Amino acid sequence: MNLETLKLYCDVVRLRSFSRGAAANTVSQSAASQAIQQLEAELDAALLDRSRRPLLPTEQGQAFYDACRALLQGFEKARADLAAARERVEGTVRVAAIYSVGLHDMSRHMQPFMSAYPQARVLLECLHPHKVVEAVLNDEADLGILSYPAATRALTVLPLRMEPMVLVAHPAHRLARRRSVAAAELQGERFVAFDRDLAVRKAIDRALKQHDVKVEVVMEFDNVETIKQAIGINAGVSILPRPTVLNESGMRTLAVVPLGLPGLVRPIGIIHRRGRRLTPVVARFIEQLQKPVDRTP
Amino acid sequence: MNLETLKLYCDVVRLRSFSRGAAANTVSQSAASQAIQQLEAELDAALLDRSRRPLLPTEQGQAFYDACRALLQGFEKARADLAAARERVEGTVRVAAIYSVGLHDMSRHMQPFMSAYPQARVLLECLHPHKVVEAVLNDEADLGILSYPAATRALTVLPLRMEPMVLVAHPAHRLARRRSVAAAELQGERFVAFDRDLAVRKAIDRALKQHDVKVEVVMEFDNVETIKQAIGINAGVSILPRPTVLNESGMRTLAVVPLGLPGLVRPIGIIHRRGRRLTPVVARFIEQLQKPVDRTP
DNA sequence: ATCATCGCATTAGCATTACTAATAGTGATA
């Protein structure tokens, strides 16, 4: 029982002719005759009275014709809705980013992208790192942007950049005026750290341990913004990605000092679901992200 | 694009599994996989997210699922309506009869038929002779009952009986008391005739002419009842089928006298559209009509 | 009435499609 047959039937009834109905569906008259005989057999009903010309639907055939028209119309609506939804989806990029990237970085990319692809729709959501991965896995986001991205079976990683890590301290701190600080100088320092389950925390701990430096962790937070606030009240120092303290550095609200820990960088990457064919808009958005940012201001 | 595929899709979505959906449609898992891939290709849309288990419809897939369910439901309703209509039609006999047969004769057959086939529905319509033929030709009646039935390309005739024609006169008429009347005795008689375009009129005219009898036609009507009324006011005599004047003969309101015109009979027959397969109920009804009528009362 | 014409049904042969069984690949789970 296929929809083409129902359409054929409707055309035959409408045009009062098998041959014209067949022509309207670009099949032979024979095919139309056979198809409708089969339709009648499957329904076990006489739909058409062929004994008079021009042929006429029976009472039942007329009722079925009306029902068929509604069905076909409903199907076409469903098909159209599907196409409309596809247009909408294909023009959309759903991005899940960690706070420190989302807030500082994405806005710089948004403007050039939107002017290049004005019909595109970008949905940006800032989440905790774990939630970013989850969102991509659950197909709630097309792309995830996060630090220390880890490829898995289900995720592909596109490295984006390496952010140098710097010492951040209150302007009144003893190390605030220094041109650079060696790792050993942080020994015993009061330290505002990332939460223990974050990759960045583990990287920092590893780097400090490598230089046999022990710090006194006085606070732990899961995001850069809160850490900066803690430093702002001189609760301690911290090690943060340089891009995240550009503003505070410029406004002198926090002191930023290069660290003698050359291997300590925060890798930023894009993740997306492995094997998923990216829509053109998503691919363009990735290209935009991979362009170096214009830093003239 | 066929409805079985849509049903398969709905089952796959509902059961969250290709294999279970396939089983529900008694096809192989492979068939289900291929069918739905093809469906997605035809719609150019990703309906299912297979990368997570249990599989989940995409947003578009969910919308399409809802639409499909409505469509399938609509189709099943159409199919059910069709079946119901068939039941109704197959249990119905539509009979078109001329007045003189319909009123006198059909009622006698109705009762035994209805007690033999209580679920059957008989629709009786009394019409002018020409309209009877027309009704059968236009499939407005399954059977037609009329006098002087003529077989054509489109109509089959089943002879039913021959009705003897008798002289009918006012009880006060000079011939009213006679045991029989010869044709010649009608010479110059005032005569209430059938309309000229009726077969019965032509048969009577032919019979009279054969005996060189000329009557004075004073009125013409298209049905027996009106002719009887005219005779009742002694407007003239007429020649009518005996069964149509049984009542009046018994009640002595009209005089009925056998005529010396042995070849003058009115043939009654059943007509139906040639080549049309009669439904069982219609066939039984014909058998009932062909039984001799019980005349005990 | 008879024949010519038009349109649907039928048939046979061919092309396409849909199915099954077997196998490979993939996501979830211990």
Place this chain on the structure above:
DNA sequence: TATCACTATTAGTAATGCTAATGCGATGAT
């Protein structure tokens, strides 16, 4: 990481749908 459960893929085959040619019946003109 190995295993399980499920889906995708492939190849071969059965079934289906289509066309072209022809038959048959209804319609309308002579």
